[in-house]
Amino acid sequence: MLSEHIDGHVSSLRLERPERLNSFTAADYRDLRLALERARADVGVRVVVLTGAGRAFSSGADRSLLDPAGGAAREGAAAEFDALLATLRSFEKPLLGAVNGLAVGVGCTLLLYCDLLLAAASARFRLPFTALGLVPEAGSSALLPARVRWDAAMWAMLSSEWFDADEAREMGLVWRVVPDASLVDRTTTVATTLAALDPGAVVATKRLLTAGRADVAQRAAEREMAAMRPLSGRPGGMAPTPPPDAPGPPP
Numbered sequence: 001m002l003s004e005h006i007d008g009h010v011s012s013l014r015l016e017r018p019e020r021l022n023s024f025t026a027a028d029y030r031d032l033r034l035a036l037e038r039a040r041a042d043v044g045v046r047v048v049v050l051t052g053a054g055r056a057f058s059s060g061a062d063r064s065l066l067d068p069a070g071g072a073a074r075e076g077a078a079a080e081f082d083a084l085l086a087t088l089r090s091f092e093k094p095l096l097g098a099v100n101g102l103a104v105g106v107g108c109t110l111l112l113y114c115d116l117l118l119a120a121a122s123a124r125f126r127l128p129f130t131a132l133g134l135v136p137e138a139g140s141s142a143l144l145p146a147r148v149r150w151d152a153a154m155w156a157m158l159s160s161e162w163f164d165a166d167e168a169r170e171m172g173l174v175w176r177v178v179p180d181a182s183l184v185d186r187t188t189t190v191a192t193t194l195a196a197l198d199p200g201a202v203v204a205t206k207r208l209l210t211a212g213r214a215d216v217a218q219r220a221a222e223r224e225m226a227a228m229r230p231l232s233g234r235p236g237g238m239a240p241t242p243p244p245d246a247p248g249p250p251p
Helices: 026-041 071-090 106-113 140-147 150-159 165-171 180-195 199-209 213-232
Strands: 002-007 010-015 047-052 056-058 095-099 102-104 116-120 124-126 176-178
Touching (some): 002 026, 010 026, 010 180, 047 056, 047 180, 071 106, 095 106, 116 180, 140 150, 150 165, 165 176, 176 180
Parallel strands (some): 010 047, 056 102, 102 124, 116 176
Antiparallel strands (some): 002 010
16 A cells, blocks of 8 residues: 655655555555656656655565465566566656665665665664575665675675664665654655756756666666576565564664
8 A cells, every 4th residue: 555645846655554564565566656657757746755654664575475376466466566666767756765664675675776765763674585595686686786885785685684774874775864753854855955956957867877777777687586586486576574583673
């Protein structure tokens, strides 16, 4: 479930399944894609903010996608996931991420398509793929090392360990860490600052800064998919959230 709110030239998209830690179903992949496409087509929208409700930005793929009896549903989810990635790769307006809590698996890798990330001080991140016997997805094997220090990318991917907001900022993933209660206001200030500028110049500048990124991300996602199949047979976007007894985030 996704909520959309437009204030001036800023569109705010919020993942709204807090009881499931905003885990993604096929419908959620579709809804986010359609919302981004609406924002792209709306000439009045100049900046988009993506955040989550409750104590998680997103805990990753919903476990319902792993039902071995749901072959058609799994294939549909994979198709929706691929379509979402295609939209993110081609999204030319500024996309801001406001990380309000846990960001795990695809709930973390999708953030790599955001141009700026602000994180609440309590936010926690995890790329749990090796702990699940899998490999990265969503093009993150190329996007993460392009964005953060090499050693930090290697450790985050290889170890599957949690890292907190300050560590995310130090490694270069997060732009600013703010008090939890200030996350919405601080992100809105950044968004309205960008939205007040010439939209053509802003889009053109983002296009220059991200030139080639879409091709890099797509090729990485294709390599990841090829590497994933012999490990689990799971299509992309279906790496499960860690089991309930998995080690939690640091206190």
